[in-house]
Amino acid sequence: MGSIALLVLVCTSSWLLLPHPAAAATAPKLPVRAVNLGGWLVTEGWIKPSLFYGIRNNDTMDGTQLQFMSATQKRYLVADKGGGAAILADRVNASGWETFRLWRINETTFNLRVNGGQFWGVNNTGALVATATTPGQSETFQLVRRDSDKSRVRIRAPNGFFLQVKTMASVTADYGQNTNWSDNDPSVFVTNNVGGLQGEYQLCNGYGIANATQVLMNHRNIFITERDFNFMASSGLNAVRVPVGWWIASGDNPPPPFVGGSLQFLDKAFSWGQKYNISVIVTLHAAPGSQNPYEHSATRDGSQEWGNTDANIAQTVQVIDFLAKRYANNTALLAIELLNEPLAPGANLSVLTKYYQDGYNAVRRYTPASYVIMSNRLNIANQTEILQFVGSFDGAVLDVHYYNLFDSKFDSLTVEQNIDFVRNNRSSDLKAITNQNGRPLTFVGEWSAAWGVQGANKTDYQRFAKVQQDVYGNATFGWAYWTLQNPFQPWNMTYMIQDGIIILKS
Ligand SMILES: *[C@@H]1O[C@H](CO)[C@@H](O)[C@H](O)[C@H]1NC(C)=O
Ligand SMILES: *[C@@H]1O[C@H](CO)[C@@H](O)[C@H](O)[C@H]1NC(C)=O
Ligand SMILES: *[C@@H]1O[C@H](CO)[C@@H](O)[C@H](O)[C@H]1NC(C)=O
Numbered sequence: 001m002g003s004i005a006l007l008v009l010v011c012t013s014s015w016l017l018l019p020h021p022a023a024a025a026t027a028p029k030l031p032v033r034a035v036n037l038g039g040w041l042v043t044e045g046w047i048k049p050s051l052f053y054g055i056r057n058n059d060t061m062d063g064t065q066l067q068f069m070s071a072t073q074k075r076y077l078v079a080d081k082g083g084g085a086a087i088l089a090d091r092v093n094a095s096g097w098e099t100f101r102l103w104r105i106n107e108t109t110f111n112l113r114v115n116g117g118q119f120w121g122v123n124n125t126g127a128l129v130a131t132a133t134t135p136g137q138s139e140t141f142q143l144v145r146r147d148s149d150k151s152r153v154r155i156r157a158p159n160g161f162f163l164q165v166k167t168m169a170s171v172t173a174d175y176g177q178n179t180n181w182s183d184n185d186p187s188v189f190v191t192n193n194v195g196g197l198q199g200e201y202q203l204c205n206g207y208g209i210a211n212a213t214q215v216l217m218n219h220r221n222i223f224i225t226e227r228d229f230n231f232m233a234s235s236g237l238n239a240v241r242v243p244v245g246w247w248i249a250s251g252d253n254p255p256p257p258f259v260g261g262s263l264q265f266l267d268k269a270f271s272w273g274q275k276y277n278i279s280v281i282v283t284l285h286a287a288p289g290s291q292n293p294y295e296h297s298a299t300r301d302g303s304q305e306w307g308n309t310d311a312n313i314a315q316t317v318q319v320i321d322f323l324a325k326r327y328a329n330n331t332a333l334l335a336i337e338l339l340n341e342p343l344a345p346g347a348n349l350s351v352l353t354k355y356y357q358d359g360y361n362a363v364r365r366y367t368p369a370s371y372v373i374m375s376n377r378l379n380i381a382n383q384t385e386i387l388q389f390v391g392s393f394d395g396a397v398l399d400v401h402y403y404n405l406f407d408s409k410f411d412s413l414t415v416e417q418n419i420d421f422v423r424n425n426r427s428s429d430l431k432a433i434t435n436q437n438g439r440p441l442t443f444v445g446e447w448s449a450a451w452g453v454q455g456a457n458k459t460d461y462q463r464f465a466k467v468q469q470d471v472y473g474n475a476t477f478g479w480a481y482w483t484l485q486n487p488f489q490p491w492n493m494t495y496m497i498q499d500g501i502i503i504l505k506s
């Protein structure tokens with residue numbers, strides 16, 4: 001943004017005359033030492049696998065990726081051209097075009113989506129094709145699995161017949177006979193399950209609305225409680241970062257399959273926050289359409305459609321508006337984070353910055369004091385691509401996430417190399433986004449002491465956590481550990497504090 005534009009922006013920001021951000025009574029002095037409440041109001045299966053145990057056929061959920069090998073031909077089904085054409089059965093190996101994502105209708109009935117985004121269907125001559133861009137009745141298939149070996153399936157087409165592979169170039173829906181599941185049966189396929197998601201979409205659609213409401217109500221009730229806030233306060237933490245999904249703004253009956261109820265628990269977080277002097281940062285982890293392909297954006301099948309239309313952006317701003325309005329005058333509100341981990345190229349830079357501008361304005365309609373957090377695009381090498389943009393807003397914060405994971409460069413690092421990486425690379429990364437004038441403030445909104453080192457001892461973990469606290473302690477807004485409760489100890493800050501690996505009080 002040019003300096004003239006900046007000047008106009010500053011001069012027209014009347015809220016500058018109002019008290020400076022963080023005027024709220026309980027607001028902590030910056031930088032904050034915070035922890036995320038991951039897996040609470042936005043489902044993440046790895047944080048609580050048992051949530052999925054009650055779902056029938058929980059290995060075929062929305063977004064499950066299947067490959068189908070014809071038992072007779074020993075070849076994989078493929079979406080010719082990646083989609084928009086026939087499905088053939090001539091591939092020796094399977095990867096992208098040979099992998100199909102499920103949309104679950106119920107435990108046995110599905111739409112199947114090809115790489116290019118189209119859905120399986122049967123055309124007038126009975127051939128299996130991938131041409132429909134939205135699924136309807138004629139794109140709905142039933143997976144009939146062998147009882148004694150669930151990887152063997154037959155696929156009933158919408159016309160009532162099973163698919164069969166007559167030749168490698170012909171998959172048709174015209175097989176009516178029973179099966180003995182042998183390799184001689186052209187209607188038998190052997191499936192590989194090569195990936196899946198365990199997010200809010202999968203959970204809700206897997207249980208159905210009534211059961212999902214019960215399961216999530218129970219989970220939210222026991223997973224984070226008032227005792228956790230007491231624990232955080234007594235441990236020296238002063239803020240929480242709470243992931244929420246867009247449906248939190250939709251009342252008790254959000255669009256299916258999502259279910260209501262998360263709002264009352266966010267209300268609880270605020271009241272416990274007030275009681276124990278823990279400030280609340282609300283982060284929009286799941287935006288409508290999903291801003292990344294991960295389960296914590298509540299994606300249905302790994303596709304990322306957030307920001308594709310103006311209406312979608314406007315809907316997202318409405319969610320921020322709702323949250324800002326509800327909590328603006330709550331003394332526990334510290335910040336609203338507009339979007340967690342947007343990913344390029346789906347999250348287009350100009351769309352993202354327009355959304356950040358609109359989202360910022362929405363927050364400022366209700367509160368001059370709370371901070372507004374904007375995230376870097378997670379997968380962009382240039383960590384300063386929105387630095388100047390974010391710095392142009394008063395009370396704005398730039399969020400970056402630092403994990404020594406999720407990149408093969410960390411796979412074989414030793415204890416010392418991990419520690420050195422934080423001390424050298426992360427501190428210079430952080431320095432590169434830290435402007436002398438404090439605009440924007442900087443926030444390491446996620447980090448953890450989990451790493452790729454095998455067999456590390458307690459001292460190793462202590463040193464790794466300590467160097468991160470030291471370095472991220474330089475972030476001007478603060479940091480937030482991922483996460484408070486987790487079955488894996490290094491990801492479980494409660495454990496890390498109780499075991500003396502992370503020490504907060506100095
Ligand atoms: C709340 O915490 C802040 C520091 O984070 C402190 O300045 C303030 O006195 C605390 N307020 C209460 C009521 O304990
Ligand atoms: C499905 O549920 C069963 C228990 O009913 C559990 O053992 C299994 O791990 C679950 N599978 C998945 C993928 O969640
Ligand atoms: C159906 O699809 C097959 C395979 O792509 C094609 O050969 C055939 O012409 C199609 N028939 C119709 C009526 O579209």
Ligand SMILES: *[C@@H]1O[C@H](CO)[C@@H](O)[C@H](O)[C@H]1NC(C)=O
Pocket residue numbers: 092093
């Ligand atoms: C299939 O994969 C194998 C093993 O990775 C490889 O050797 C072979 O060349 C591949 N075949 C084709 C047709 O891509």
Ligand SMILES: *[C@@H]1O[C@H](CO)[C@@H](O)[C@H](O)[C@H]1NC(C)=O
Pocket residue numbers: 105106107108109
């Ligand atoms: C699943 O949906 C299909 C199509 O609507 C229906 O025929 C079938 O009975 C349903 N199965 C179950 C178990 O609900």
Ligand SMILES: *[C@@H]1O[C@H](CO)[C@@H](O)[C@H](O)[C@H]1NC(C)=O
Pocket residue numbers: 180181182184185186
């Ligand atoms: C199973 O059915 C196939 C035809 O689909 C037939 O060729 C084969 O002999 C049968 N095998 C047994 C063991 O009955």
Ligand SMILES: *[C@@H]1O[C@H](CO)[C@@H](O)[C@H](O)[C@H]1NC(C)=O
Pocket residue numbers: 054055056206207208211
């Ligand atoms: C939902 O719960 C009811 C009652 O416990 C049970 O009968 C039903 O099978 C459940 N449905 C699913 C999809 O789990």
Ligand SMILES: *[C@@H]1O[C@H](CO)[C@@H](O)[C@H](O)[C@H]1NC(C)=O
Pocket residue numbers: 324325326328329366
């Ligand atoms: C917040 O409090 C102020 C002053 O009491 C009031 O004017 C404003 O309407 C309140 N805002 C909201 C969103 O409740």
Ligand SMILES: *[C@@H]1O[C@H](CO)[C@@H](O)[C@H](O)[C@H]1NC(C)=O
Pocket residue numbers: 382383384385386
């Ligand atoms: C990163 O992006 C910023 C903003 O567009 C630009 O000024 C800077 O030159 C870029 N840095 C690199 C290394 O590309």
Ligand SMILES: *[C@@H]1O[C@H](CO)[C@@H](O)[C@H](O)[C@H]1NC(C)=O
Pocket residue numbers: 415457458459460
């Ligand atoms: C922990 O392992 C490190 C090597 O990573 C070693 O130097 C140290 O002595 C060990 N400490 C204890 C208490 O075993």
Ligand SMILES: *[C@@H]1O[C@H](CO)[C@@H](O)[C@H](O)[C@H]1NC(C)=O
Pocket residue numbers: 427431470471474
């Ligand atoms: C924190 O920042 C200051 C100023 O840039 C620097 O001197 C110091 O080394 C940094 N500390 C760490 C642990 O990175």
Ligand SMILES: *[C@@H]1O[C@H](CO)[C@@H](O)[C@H](O)[C@H]1NC(C)=O
Pocket residue numbers: 047484485486487488492494495498
């Ligand atoms: C996290 O660690 C604490 C302390 O060991 C433990 O009580 C708690 O059950 C753990 N959380 C989860 C989700 O496993």
